[in-house]
Amino acid sequence: MSAMTTSRQVLFSLKNVKKHYPVKGGIFKTVKGHVKAVDGITLDIFKGETLGVVGESGCGKSTFGRTILGLESLTEGTMVFNGTDISHKSSRELKPFKREMQMIFQDPYASLNPKQRVGDALEEALIIHTDLPADERRAKVVQLLKEVGLKEEHYDRYPHEFSGGQRQRIGIARAISINPSFIVCDEPVSALDVSVQAQVIKLLKDLQGKHELTYLFVSHDLGVVRHLCDRVLVMYLGQMVELAPVEKLYENPTHPYTEALLSAIPRPVVGKKRERIRLQGDLPSPTDPPAGCAFHTRCPLATERCKAERPKWRQIEDGHFIACHHK
Secondary structure, eight states: OOOOOOOEEEEEEEEEEEEEEEEEETTTTEEEEEEEEEEEEEEEEETTTEEEEEEEESSSSHHHHHHHHTTOOEEEEEEETTEEEEEOHHHHHHHHHHEEEEEEEOOOTTOOTTSSSSHHHHHHHHHHHHHOOOHHHHHHHHHHHHTTOOOOGGGGGGGSSSSSHHHHHHHHHHHHHTTSSSSEESSTTTSSOOOHHHHHHHHHHHHHHHHHHHHEEOOOHHHHHHHHHHHEEEEEEEEEEEEEEEHHHHOOSHHHHHHHHHHSSSOOOOOOOOOOOOSSOOOOOSSOOOOOSSTTTTTTTTTHHHHSSSOOOOEETTTTTOOOOOO
């Protein structure tokens, strides 16, 4: 687990962040509704930490990461990065902040131009954000390749000449090339073999310590999240349902949805068998989310209050927050 700063300085402060996509229909393509992909996220991300974001596919975790980076336009809310409100800045106004915020994508091959040499791909960010001459850019890229476990000879190769793990190392090198302080890791190891996953996770941890990075780590792999993250945010249908330090969440999950997610993790420890909780039904459509608590249609504890009233986000103990009427 990465070291947390003792002062817990806030790097990113988010208040009621929403990302809704309009749904159009009819002859005139009028707006019939909205897909509420991210629906009211309020939290602080601290410098030097790794914040994990978990939930089922379609819960909005990847959209959340893309929205706070400015890759998706903000529908509503406030985002303050390192003391500056960046909520509604134009692309030009965001350029200085883009240098501070980068992303590692799930599919490294799709994020690389197959017709472009790897060295040229890594130089692009340096051309945009720095005034380094060509020879210094090349030297910088060679240094980056070595830092992520590749070699100088890889500079002139093309993406198809690399394995999946090597391509992800290239993606990581590109993300750190302009010395950012915040990186969104969007399922960065999900497409890799288990043995390669371990190597990439170790690389991410080593780079975090060396470059004082802050990570938002989006993943569906709860084992990886436990190994890498300091805190974990659990999302359901675009909403926050639980947030806690990683060990507290894994040892004492409180929200019924979190309990169900964690019950699926194998526990090969004698005397510590965990009964699998199987949720009934499918994830509701974010276009028409249930009234009240979004989870009530699948929750074993649901009551009439859950159907009518959305639970408030509240702190139940130090650093542990939850949105549930019954916990």
